[in-house]
Amino acid sequence: MAVASMLKEADIKAALEGCKAADSFDHKKFFSACGLSGKSSDEVKKAFAIIDQDMSGFIEEEELKLFLQNFAAGARALTEKETKAFLAIGDADGDGMIGIDEFATMVKA
Template structure:
């Protein structure tokens, strides 16, 4: 599977995790205790989290495990032609995250795969913001941040000085650039805001 950006290719796990997050039902709003489950056919226990809901959807037979075949079938059903996996890709996705070696994904394996996929996506974004073509020795500089913000349409009025200030808020070691852990902290902060 492919991330869509010509300079960075995604791993099968991060691409799958990205796709699965698109499947998660709408979050509960404070005024509404119901969660939209219209796209899921499996009954979901009340109070379960989003990853558990997606897991239940992929677990076609309800045995508490996701086989490569279930993964492939469900992905084809909800993703169409664009998100089909070959038998080999489905088996590889399961094999990469199968901790107990039974050839299936339990909820813990699936959760780990989703979290690893999120980390992979974050690393892909970090590389893009750094302006580098590989993950080695990447840092985000004020100039590379300005350049990416401009590409995204948000940097026209942002100066390099503004970018220095943005980086400075999360620059824990004071070196004037943002490393991956500082970028992760910034993105976690933004997600909570």
């Protein structure tokens, strides 16, 4: 199941278009544009479960790198710079991973 199944296709397309260029990803703009920030806590948890591809209970750096591909097949990977910045923003406890609560906070911020 892809995160896309919970969102409107046009919103996802617009969100991806907004970060098409390398080093242009802005998580706040992306979550807002694709509609994820307006979803319920349960839906945000479902999105987290999809992004957490190894089902570890955390989103690690390698999963963040492929973040956009959870929204559309063929979407670009995040650059190293974007991935590190995204992780730094979401990793409130400094353990090098993003947990469900950290993800929910980031989506709703």
